[in-house]
Amino acid sequence: MDENKEFRPEAEVEILESGPLRISGNFILKDLKRGDESAPGEVFLCRCGKSNNKPFCDDSHKNK
Numbered sequence: 001m002d003e004n005k006e007f008r009p010e011a012e013v014e015i016l017e018s019g020p021l022r023i024s025g026n027f028i029l030k031d032l033k034r035g036d037e038s039a040p041g042e043v044f045l046c047r048c049g050k051s052n053n054k055p056f057c058d059d060s061h062k063n064k
């Protein structure tokens, strides 16, 4: 990524290898199904589909 001193992101999304999306920073997480809204600061969202606690990662992706 080019260095841009004007760009100040408030949140960061990391795609963890063979694992979840890690989102950290200043953001709002809206769970429309549960009618819940929070500012957790950091979440790990499942992208493998195996979690028993979706949308959050519960480390089930580690089980082969």
Ligand code: FES
Pocket (backbone or CB within 6 Å): 018, 019, 020, 021, 045, 046, 047, 048, 049, 050, 051, 056, 057, 058, 059, 060, 061, 062
């Ligand atoms: S990415 Fe961890 S349980 Fe799906």
